[in-house]
Structure formats: structure tokens, C-alpha cells
Amino acid sequence: MKITRRELLTRTIVIVLGTGISFKSTRGVEEEKNLVMCIIPDKCIGCGMCVKACKIENKIPVEKPISRTWIEGYEIKIKIPYSESDVKKIVMNTSKNPFLTYKWGDGEHFFVPKLCNQCQKAPCVRVCPVNARFYTAEGIVLVDKNSCIGCKYCVTACPYGATYLHPDQKVTDKCTYCYHRIKRGFSPACVQACPTGARVFGDINNPSSEVSKILREGSVDVLLPEEGTDPKTFYIGLENKFIVEHSIATGEEINE
Amino acid sequence: MYVREYFKKKIGRISLPDNFLFYIWLFVLIVLIEVGAYGIVQIHTKPIMPTQPFESYAGVPWRLLVATYVFFVVSTTGLCIVSSLGEVFGFIRLKPVVRMGLLLALVTILVGLMIIGLEIERPFRAPFAFLAHVNPYSLMFWMIMFYALYMVFLIIEMWFILRDDIIQLSIRSPSSLGRFLYGLISLKFLEPVAGSYRPKYRRKLEHEFAKVLGFITVFVAIIAHSNLGAVFGVTYLPFWHGPLMPIYFILSAIISGAAILMFSSIITFWARGVKIKGKIYDSIQMLRVVLGFALVVDLFFIAWKFVSKFYFPSPVTKEALEIFLYGPLKINFWVFELGIGTLIPILILAIPITGRSVKWNLAASIMTIIGIFVLRYDLVIGGLLGKSISGITYQMYSPHVFEIMAVVGFFALTGLIYTIGIKILPILGTMEEKTGRGE
Amino acid sequence: MNDEGDIKKKAIFFGFVLVVFVAAGIIFYVFYLSPPIEKTYVQKWMEIEASRLPQYGSPELCSKCHFEQYSLWIESEHHSSIQCENCHGIGMKHIENPYDGNYMPRIDTSREFCGICHESIPPRDESSAIKTVNLSTHNPEYSCILCHLPHRT
Numbered sequence: 001m002k003i004t005r006r007e008l009l010t011r012t013i014v015i016v017l018g019t020g021i022s023f024k025s026t027r028g029v030e031e032e033k034n035l036v037m038c039i040i041p042d043k044c045i046g047c048g049m050c051v052k053a054c055k056i057e058n059k060i061p062v063e064k065p066i067s068r069t070w071i072e073g074y075e076i077k078i079k080i081p082y083s084e085s086d087v088k089k090i091v092m093n094t095s096k097n098p099f100l101t102y103k104w105g106d107g108e109h110f111f112v113p114k115l116c117n118q119c120q121k122a123p124c125v126r127v128c129p130v131n132a133r134f135y136t137a138e139g140i141v142l143v144d145k146n147s148c149i150g151c152k153y154c155v156t157a158c159p160y161g162a163t164y165l166h167p168d169q170k171v172t173d174k175c176t177y178c179y180h181r182i183k184r185g186f187s188p189a190c191v192q193a194c195p196t197g198a199r200v201f202g203d204i205n206n207p208s209s210e211v212s213k214i215l216r217e218g219s220v221d222v223l224l225p226e227e228g229t230d231p232k233t234f235y236i237g238l239e240n241k242f243i244v245e246h247s248i249a250t251g252e253e254i255n256e
Numbered sequence: 257m258y259v260r261e262y263f264k265k266k267i268g269r270i271s272l273p274d275n276f277l278f279y280i281w282l283f284v285l286i287v288l289i290e291v292g293a294y295g296i297v298q299i300h301t302k303p304i305m306p307t308q309p310f311e312s313y314a315g316v317p318w319r320l321l322v323a324t325y326v327f328f329v330v331s332t333t334g335l336c337i338v339s340s341l342g343e344v345f346g347f348i349r350l351k352p353v354v355r356m357g358l359l360l361a362l363v364t365i366l367v368g369l370m371i372i373g374l375e376i377e378r379p380f381r382a383p384f385a386f387l388a389h390v391n392p393y394s395l396m397f398w399m400i401m402f403y404a405l406y407m408v409f410l411i412i413e414m415w416f417i418l419r420d421d422i423i424q425l426s427i428r429s430p431s432s433l434g435r436f437l438y439g440l441i442s443l444k445f446l447e448p449v450a451g452s453y454r455p456k457y458r459r460k461l462e463h464e465f466a467k468v469l470g471f472i473t474v475f476v477a478i479i480a481h482s483n484l485g486a487v488f489g490v491t492y493l494p495f496w497h498g499p500l501m502p503i504y505f506i507l508s509a510i511i512s513g514a515a516i517l518m519f520s521s522i523i524t525f526w527a528r529g530v531k532i533k534g535k536i537y538d539s540i541q542m543l544r545v546v547l548g549f550a551l552v553v554d555l556f557f558i559a560w561k562f563v564s565k566f567y568f569p570s571p572v573t574k575e576a577l578e579i580f581l582y583g584p585l586k587i588n589f590w591v592f593e594l595g596i597g598t599l600i601p602i603l604i605l606a607i608p609i610t611g612r613s614v615k616w617n618l619a620a621s622i623m624t625i626i627g628i629f630v631l632r633y634d635l636v637i638g639g640l641l642g643k644s645i646s647g648i649t650y651q652m653y654s655p656h657v658f659e660i661m662a663v664v665g666f667f668a669l670t671g672l673i674y675t676i677g678i679k680i681l682p683i684l685g686t687m688e689e690k691t692g693r694g695e
Numbered sequence: 696m697n698d699e700g701d702i703k704k705k706a707i708f709f710g711f712v713l714v715v716f717v718a719a720g721i722i723f724y725v726f727y728l729s730p731p732i733e734k735t736y737v738q739k740w741m742e743i744e745a746s747r748l749p750q751y752g753s754p755e756l757c758s759k760c761h762f763e764q765y766s767l768w769i770e771s772e773h774h775s776s777i778q779c780e781n782c783h784g785i786g787m788k789h790i791e792n793p794y795d796g797n798y799m800p801r802i803d804t805s806r807e808f809c810g811i812c813h814e815s816i817p818p819r820d821e822s823s824a825i826k827t828v829n830l831s832t833h834n835p836e837y838s839c840i841l842c843h844l845p846h847r848t
Contacts, residue, residue: 150377
């Protein structure tokens with residue numbers, strides 16, 4: 001590619017002026033599909049099928065307590081003012097199901113499945129020093145495992161705790177919405193494995209898809225809206241829960 | 257010195273070489289470096305790094321090695337700032353320790369970059385990645401970039417400062433290898449006139465250019481260092497988040513630099529048998545002023561930071577600080593950071609009787625260094641533990657034995673490079689010329 | 696005096712030139728050289744990621760061979776909402792090597808296995824999507840499939 005001197009000068013000026021404003025994006029020109037996931041915590045029964053399916057599908061060590069998706073079981077005593085000990089959180093991220101053996105006490109109980117929120121303004125993409133994280137045309141954040149140097153800044157920067165260090169590959173890893181599956185027309189493994197339909201996956205640009213209908217009807221929340229990450233994983237009907245945990249915050253109605 | 261006398265009395269009959277203590281020192285350092293190398297190899301071959309999600313406290317992503325890296329780069333910035341006070345900004349009383357400070361700054365930045373290069377999970381990938389595809393929006397990239405630049409500028413600056421003396425050494429060195437190497441380092445063949453005489457104009461120009469370079473180096477160091485503060489400051493974690501983090505890093509760098517320079521200069525003068533009096537004593541007294549002042553400012557900084565975050569019991573900021581005040585890091589905070597690291601040194605330096613005594617100064621500087629190291633550790637680990645999670649009780653992250661071994665190795669490496677630097681470079685040049693060749 | 700001033704000016708000028716060169720080099724490298732390389736990396740990785748083979752199949756794939764069970768299941772009352780592989784385990788390997796014993800799908804009829812979803816625990820209350828029983832009081836000692844056929848219910 002040849003660049004004339006004039007072009008070089010203008011480009012330099014644009015770059016110098018625009019470093020703060022311009023957003024480096026690898027998104028393609030045509031943004032036909034915008035894939036999102038909708039999670040309905042009311043329907044989750046804590047069976048852990050999604051965790052197992054995800055781990056086998058993506059070859060994550062099954063018995064190690066790291067997972068691309070995990071289920072949090074909450075036991076909350078409703079009391080005002082609440083104290084730290086009124087909130088109990090049990091995490092399922094291996095093939096063992098702790099919910100069946102846990103001695104549940106009084107209070108309100110519910111499950112919240114969690115995974116990478118696929119933020120559209122992702123902190124992990126922003127902080128990665130070697131550009132190993134990027135957005136695809138569908139708006140999915142991927143980790144380039146051939147470039148990742150394992151500095152773990154993304155692990156520190158992710159407010160959702162959704163990214164982690166893969167112990168065998170020695171690079172960071174996170175949910176990709178099963179990119180290889182959705183490229184072939186399947187739905188993600190966790191969605192396919194869910195027996196109650198607590199996870200719905202689809203294209204939000206297609207008005208007749210199930211996701212669009214759900215998002216149009218229910219009250220939609222995202223996790224940690226105050227972080228300004230613009231997630232693409234939506235949560236339906238969290239507001240009837242007792243909201244105490246910082247990562248289960250309400251707010252940000254989506255007007256589709 | 258006392259030890260040598262003692263040994264001489266004890267083993268009187270066996271004739272020891274004059275500098276056998278020096279060889280013991282080298283031997284210990286090399287053993288420790290091997291221990292550290294073993295630790296690093298084990299860290300990378302055995303999966304001791306987090307195999308838990310970050311939220312569970314067993315999966316703290318940044319650990320002891322990152323804390324050590326922060327300690328080293330804080331030290332290098334501080335050393336550079338304190339040395340430049342003497343070299344560039346006209347604190348002439350610091351003159352006798354300036355070269356030592358610059359050498360230490362160079363050693364610590366080298367070791368610091370080495371630590372972070374070995375801490376990441378894919379050490380062999382990193383250099384290529386930083387050469388090929390970088391993210392200009394990442395503060396971590398700019399941090400590494402500026403530290404690398406700083407290192408280059410520092411080397412050039414030191415070269416210009418030392419060049420004249422190295423040329424003299426290349427003429428006077430007893431061995432031909434020494435003559436050749438010193439000549440090579442100083443690029444003596446570029447000189448128009450052979451021999452020890454050099455025109456005043458050239459020397460003057462080199463000196464001035466070194467000053468300008470010193471200014472640039474300090475500037476780059478501060479940019480790099482505030483970048484490091486911002487790496488922590490931009491995250492959402494409540495203890496780290498905030499614009500004051502970079503400023504705080506610069507301030508604590510001065511503490512770290514002054515303390516380390518005080519410590520190492522006293523030790524080096526003792527080891528080389530240089531009497532600490534006159535100008536040298538003055539320079540250490542100057543360091544005492546700088547260190548004391550920085551410590552007092554730091555005390556206020558810590559106090560108001562904690563008060564402002566604890567004043568209203570907002571759950572987010574409160575949880576972040578509970579760890580320090582009465583959580584798992586309470587001993588580190590109250591005893592090491594505040595007591596040993598700040599209050600006792602301030603007292604020692606402020607009281608005239610102890611402040612004017614070199615031995616007490618040494619004690620104060622050692623305490624400050626320990627305090628600063630614990631402070632770095634608490635900053636990194638405490639900030640990460642402060643990720644507020646309801647329903648999970650605090651568990652303490654404790655460093656793995658391999659990590660500790662690696663840290664010991666890195667400190668030994670610092671000592672080794674510094675010792676070699678003192679030996680071969682004209683760091684104490686002007687003093688030694690009077691007393692012969694030293695040891 | 697004048698000479699010294701000249702030296703100072705010269706030194707500052709050299710320093711300035713050095714800084715400008717270094718800054719220009721960094722800007723050129725970061726904003727011109729690095730992005731094209733990075734783009735090829737991204738492209739390559741997207742291909743690698745997309746080329747990974749799925750492990751988890753779909754009921755339609757299962758129906759190619761097991762049509763009998765499929766037709767039973769698809770008309771069942773409740774279980775029609777869950778996929779074959781949820782109970783029988785991941786099946787892509789089995790599809791590739793149908794007669795390999797290592798990849799045979801699981802047929803687990805133990806009470807604990809049914810309990811993963813149907814055990815009654817406090818979070819699964821009346822409003823939950825699945826019917827639950829207390830396994831320790833609901834006809835212990837008997838196998839679930841004596842009364843409940845998984846492909847029919």
C-alpha cells in the first residue's frame with residue numbers, strides 16, 4: 001500500500017486528534033445478526049445440566065471449580081437492615097451438584113445462572129495489552145488464545161468474574177456463546193441442555209425470534225448496569241427478588 | 257569490617273584472601289538466585305496458579321510476584337526521582353549518592369521487567385506480542401512501553417554521566433581485557449584525540465546532555481509510574497478505583513527510592529570501607545530529610561483515604577477497607593504498614609539524636625523498605641480481596657512457597673547485579689581515586 | 696559564559712530532537728504497524744474458533760437412527776422440552792462411532808439421577824417449572840421407572 005505524504009500527514013493528524021474518541025472495532029460492515037441470551041432465573045431449578053454440557057462441549061476440566069457458566073444459589077433472609085450473614089451464596093461449577101446436599105434454611109431461595117455477559121463495551125477488551133480479545137461481527141467477545149500472554153488483567157477487570165485462567169492451556173478463557181456451534185446453526189450447549197427453558201438464545205434483530213418476544217414483554221435487567229458495560233446477556237424478572245448483591249442489581253429497562 | 261577482624265582472629269593461621277567476605281557474599285547470592293530460578297520453573301511447570309474462579313479468593317489472579325514487580329518499579333522510579341534531585345534539580349548535597357542511585361534504578365528496572373515477564377503465564381509469547389499486536393487503549397501496554405523507554409533513557413543517561421570516568425579507567429586499568437572492555441563500553445574510538453586528555457568543551461557538552469537526559473528520564477519514569485497506578489485505578493474494584501491512585505504511586509515512589517538509596521548507600525560505603533563523614537554524611541542527612549518529608553505526606557494520604565472511604569458506611573467501600581482494618585490483612589496494615597513502615601521511621605528520623613546517627617538511619621530505612629514491601633503486597637492482594645461478594649466469608653490468600661522462593665531469587669539477583677555494577681563501573685569513582693583502588 | 700549558554704542550548708536541542716524521534720517512532724509503530732498485524736491475528740483466530748467441532752448434538756440428529764424413541768419422546772407430556780443428551784450424555788462421538796463401546800450413551804435409571812431435577816429442595820417451590828418429590832419419602836427402594844417412563848411422561 002502506498003501512502004502519499006499528504007495522506008500520511010492527514011492520517012497522523014486524525015490519529016492524534018482522535019485517539020481519545022475513536023473506537024477501534026473489528027466489526028464488519030453488515031450487522032445483520034445480533035445474538036443475545038436471555039436468562040429467566042425463575043425457571044432455573046439448579047440441576048446443573050448447563051454447567052456439565054458447557055464443560056464437556058468446551059473441554060474445560062470438569063472437576064476443577066472453574067467454568068464458563070455457573071449457577072449461583074442464593075439463600076436470603078429478608079430483614080431490614082440486612083447484614084452480611086443474611087446472604088448465603090452457593091456456587092455450582094463442577095459436575096457435583098451442591099444444591100441437593102446443602103441444608104437450606106429459612107428465607108427466600110433462588111438460582112441465578114451466570115456466564116460471560118458479552119458486554120458491548122467490554123472492560124476485558126479495553127484492558128487487554130496485546131489485543132487478544134476482540135468483538136466479532138455478531139457482537140461476541142472472543143479470546144484469541146494464540147495471542148493471549150496470560151497477564152490476567154482481564155480477570156481483574158471483569159466485574160462479573162466471568163473470565164478465568166485456563167489451568168491447562170495457561171491462557172485466559174471465557175464463554176464464547178459457543179461460537180463454533182452458532183456458526184453451524186446450533187444453539188449454545190447450555191441453552192440446549194437446559195430442561196426448563198431458563199436460557200433463551202437468539203437474534204434480537206429478528207422481531208419474530210423468541211428472544212425478541214421475551215425482551216419485548218418482560219421487564220429486562222442486566223447485571224451491574226452501573227459499570228456501563230452494556231451486556232448482551234439479559235435477565236428477566238429479577239426485580240421480584242430481594243436485591244442485595246451488587247452483582248444482581250436492577251435497572252436499565254430495555255425499550256425494544 | 258568487624259566480621260573480617262573476627263574471622264582473622266579466629267582462623268588466624270590460614271591466610272585468607274583480603275576480600276573473602278566478598279566471595280562469600282557472591283556465593284550466597286548465586287545460591288539464592290538458583291533457588292529463585294527453581295521456584296520460577298516450578299511455577300510455570302506445575303499448576304499452582306489460580307485454578308479457582310476469581311470470586312472464590314483461591315483464584316486471586318495477581319499474586320505475590322505482581323506485588324514484587326510493583327515494589328521494584330516503584331523503587332526504580334523513586335530512585336530515579338531522588339537521584340535526579342541531586343543530578344538535575346540542584347540538590348547538590350545529594351551528589352555523592354547520585355551515581356549509586358542511578359545504578360540501583362537501572363538494576364531494579366531490569367529485575368522489575370524480568371519479574372513481570374516471568375510472572376505472566378506465557379513468558380515466551382510476551383515479547384513478540386508486544387512487538388506485533390498491541391492495544392493502544394490498554395494502560396498495561398503503555399505502562400510496559402514507558403518502562404522500556406525509561407530503561408533505555410536511563411542507560412543512555414548513565415552512559416553520558418559515566419563516560420568520562422570510564423575512559424579514564426580504560427587508560428588506567430591494569431589488565432588488557434579491562435582496557436579493551438572499558439574502551440568498548442565508552443566508545444573511546446570516537447574520541448578525536450587519543451589519550452587521557454579530553455577537551456573541556458566535549459566533557460561539558462556531555463555533562464549538559466546527561467542533565468537534559470536526566471530530566472527526560474525522570475519525566476518518562478513518572479509517566480510510566482503513574483500509568484502503573486492507573487492500571488489499578490481504572491478497575492472497578494473499590495479499593496483501587498479512583499484518580500488518586502497514580503498520584504499516590506508517585507508519592508510512595510519517593511519514599512521507596514529514598515529509603516532504598518539510604519540503605520544501599522550506607523551498606524555500600526561500609527562494605528567498601530569508606531568513612532561516612534563530611535560530604536557523604538551530608539548526603540545521607542539530605543536523604544533523611546527527603547524520606548521523612550515523604551513519609552509524613554504519605555501518612556496523611558493513608559489517613560484521609562481511609563477516612564473518606566470509611567466515613568459513610570457504604571457497603572462497597574466499607575467492605576474493601578474492612579479487610580485492612582480488622583480483616584485478614586489487619587496485622588499487615590497496623591503493624592507493618594503503619595507501625596514499622598511509617599510511624600517508627602518518622603520518629604527515628606525526626607528525633608535529632610537518632611536522626612543524626614547513621615546506624616539509626618539505616619534502621620529506619622530498613623523498616624521503611626519492609627513497610628513498603630508489605631504495603632505493595634497489601635495493595636495488590638487487598639484490592640483483589642476487596643471484590644465484595646456477599647455470602648462468602650473472607651479467606652486469606654497466602655503465597656505459595658515457590659512464589660516466595662522466586663521473590664527471594666529476584667532480590668538476590670538485584671544484589672548480584674548491583675554488586676557487579678559497583679565493582680566494574682566508576683560509581684564511587686571520585687572517592688576511590690583518593691584512597692587507591694579500594695578493595 | 697556565552698560559551699556555556701551555547702552548550703546548554705545545544706544539549707537541550709539534542710534532547711528535544713531525541714524525544715521527538717522517539718515519540719514519532721512510537722506513534723508510527725502503535726497506530727500504523729500494529730493494527731494490520733493484529734487484524735490478521737483476529738481473522739485467523741475466528742477461523743480456528745469456528746472450526747472447532749461441536750460435541751453436543753441435537754434430537755434431530757438422534758432421530759436419524761433412534762426414530763422409535765424419538766417419536767415417543769416428541770409426543771411425551773413433559774420431557775419433550777428437554778433434549779436427548781441431557782439424560783443420555785453427550786452424543787457427537789457416538790454419532791461418529793456408533794458401535795464404539797467407549798462412546799455409548801448413558802442409560803442411568805437410578806433414583807439419584809432423576810433426583811438431579813426432581814428432588815424436592817426449598818428453591819424448587821410450587822412455582823417452579825418442574826414437579827418435585829421428596830425422594831426419601833416417595834416410595835423409597837423402588838426404581839423411578841417402575842411407574843414413570845421417561846420417554847412418555
